[in-house]
Amino acid sequence: MQRQRGQWKSSVGFVLAAAGSAIGLGNIWRFPYVTGTNGGGAFVVIYLICILLICLPYVFAELVLGRRTSRNPVGAIRTLRPGSRWIAVGGLAVLTALFILSYYAVIAGWAFGYIFKSLLAPAMPHGAFTASPIVAVPLFAIFLVLTVLVVIGGIEHGIERWSKILMPVLLVLMLAVIVRGLTLDGAMKGVAFFLKPDFSKVTASVVVAALGQAFYSLSLGMGAMITYGSYLPKSANLRISGAYVALFDTMIALLAGFMIFPALFALGKDPASGPTLIFEVLPEIFKAMPLGGLVAVFFFILLSIAALTSTVSLLEVPVSYFVDERRWTRSRSVWTVGVIAFLIGLPSALSQGAVPSLSSMSLQGNTSFLYIMDFVWGNLSLAIGAMLLSIFVGWIWGVQRAGDALQRGSSTSERFVRVWGFFLRWVCPAFIFLVLLSLFPAGGRLLTLLGLS
């Protein structure tokens, strides 16, 4: 069985793969639109605070859990607390990965399709593109197959090498788009929107969104980092690697903001227009650029690759579960999970106009099945998972033992462990709990929607 489990070649390889998981649609598609719908600058400030105070201590917890046990989320908890109810938290993590994969690959499929759309049908409206089932469903399927092929072939070689080449290219292209956007007339209004915090706009739901986005962007709360950490050698320095992943991810998210808001305001568009933001606004910016058609093609190729390294990590979590716990072969696990993700994702793929009843659902301002999935799994479930996992590591496994495991491979001081333990035991769970509490009226509506009350 151990033969089926790989190991990262180097800590650079691990940082690249983990950053590849973290950097994806969450940074380039989700961060700008969530910032836009939550009022701009103040949201960004709260987001950064969440990354620093909540996510960073929590990243170490997931990584150390994985490395100490060399197991998937379920197996990790089972190893440390055999037979306990906490194993269910691992189960929730695996389930959440599967559900996020199901709709994430739909959006990734759009990004992939935009490579060709930019060339063949640049004038076609985004809404018409996603509403067409003969466009959206095959793209979704293709993207899942690509993910399957990468995960089957083992991650390290393909993904590590590709990330190393393509992430820098993505960065350069982003910088080019940023420069173009900033030099448009009226761009500074966008910079102000993005950077000038107006704290009067902060409500509980803004904080919820910021925390959810922070977890989502760093691939936290559902065991991706447990799983990736489980392929780390005992000699790796978790603190440094984890901090790098968080740093790169945050950088790319901020750059995405600079890419979109200046151009958005210059073109007089509404920043709060929601999830279609990058698909509708960026092509307009490209149109205004010299060689814009080519840039668009490149941009969507790179966006697809960023998304692919993320879907790979989403698929890897349930796959590692079946490989470790059910002793399935890797390829059987990969294909089975891939097919299930396709079936679960179909309603999402059809919810952008193809099937009216899926397209006009509404919950907490989310207006279709796909966006409700994103809210429930990509926001709520991650927060719940992260709260329970930080309690598990901080209180059940215990800071002392977790700290000892964290110190292997790095010269982590006692003081660091104490401070880390404080954040993990108190700050993370308490803050997440408060944030979840504030959602309660919405919880009621969720039950109504699900027909449970």
Ligand code: TRP
């Ligand atoms: N973080 C990725 C992004 O920003 C998405 C992602 C990959 C993810 N794996 C995850 C989100 C695990 C939550 C949990 O696009």
